[in-house]
Amino acid sequence: MTTTRGHGPLPHLLLVLTAATGVVDAVSILGLGRVFVANMTGNVVFVGFAIAGVPGFSLAASAAALLGFLVGSFLAGRAVGLAGGHRGRLLAGCAAAEVVLLAVALLLVSLSSGTPVLVGAAALLACAMGGQNAVVRALGVPDLTTTVLTMTLTGIAADVRGGDRAQAVRRLLAVLSMFGGAVVGALVVLHAALAWALLLALLLVLVVAVAAALAARGTAAWHHA
Template sequence: MSTNALRDAWATLVPDRRDDPGNRHGPLPPLLIALTVVTGLVDAFSYLVLGRVFVANMTGNVVFIAFALAGSHDFSLAASLVALLAFAVGALLGGRLGVRFAAHRGRLLLAAVVAEAVLVLASYLYCLLVPHAETGGSRYLLVVLLGLAMGAQNAAVRRLAVPDLTTTVLTLTITGIAADSRAAGGGDSKIGRRLLSALSMFLGAFLGGLAALHGHAALPLLPAAVLLALACAALATQARSTLPWTGKP
């Protein structure tokens, strides 16, 4: 990896904290990287434990619905539809938060992450307290709780508009690495930040897979809840900030 790519990745993880009008996103990039890891953890749980359904990756659910309608018995039409609906409702609520906190991006993300943390922690505790929570009606309750959480996260992140850090969708990110590269005639593929985003998702999914397959089924939700709690703590320190990054991008 080139020096520029490493510098780009480092600047994403450790942004400049100076009161600089050019510092457009402040502490948001590393927080969004953490949320990308959370996405990988949560989707690992939903797919591997709840049975081939995503609560964050809605592209996958649309495809799963098509497979189920085509006659495949490996995918649940009901579970995918419930996930889509829950995600949409979560996105609607996240959109309302975006309107409520339109003037301060830090408070917007804080509100969304607090709600997400509560829902993920509730899901984890439910799995611990209810036997076979991954089956029957309990399965759908977990899909709803986590779908709401991820929908709210995605709506808030969309409003923040930090380039290349969507926390969920990697297709355009990976496309940008290749399409904007010098080999393709582009000037800058931002490979450092984009690879960091993809690796964060991979890391979350990998750790979530290990936890779900070789530990307790609900275990992927625990580090997700911890990361969300840490993000809440970091954002709480920025709630009164008036630096340029807090305004509209």
């Protein structure tokens, strides 16, 4: 399912990132004031709700997340060019940058729960997700966007007859990874603390960073697919 299409370990690592995204979304929506940091479609809608005066939606948090996502995407786009087309190093660098951003966000929410801190944490998390989105886009692994499942679910339903079985399994695994991350993240936020959920997301991304760095060593066909 994963090694016959020239992508090496990338599909496995991207599934871990997908699970981490589910955890991060649980943190942002449940703990940072109804704001998406990975799904900008939903976040743009939340900005509209906030401007319309709907209770419970923070314009500051949503706008900060939108700006952070754009900044992260921009910086990652520049990094794609600097990586020289080496997909292993690109993913390792992206995951390492995400670890730093998640660590700073974790430090912020551990020190205070005030509105400015939560807005700052939302911006940092969105920056991490924007960078992840841009890098995953450059990696070009089919059906594993790690942040958005709309087209994945569309593909599952639209190609149910006559579709590639391995492709269907990859799509289903992506959905289950996001679902699992969201469930676990929500449980941790509700029954433990916001910081613990952020720590879980950080550890998942750290695993990807280390694994990608190790896989990037030497020469392999998938490095420059």
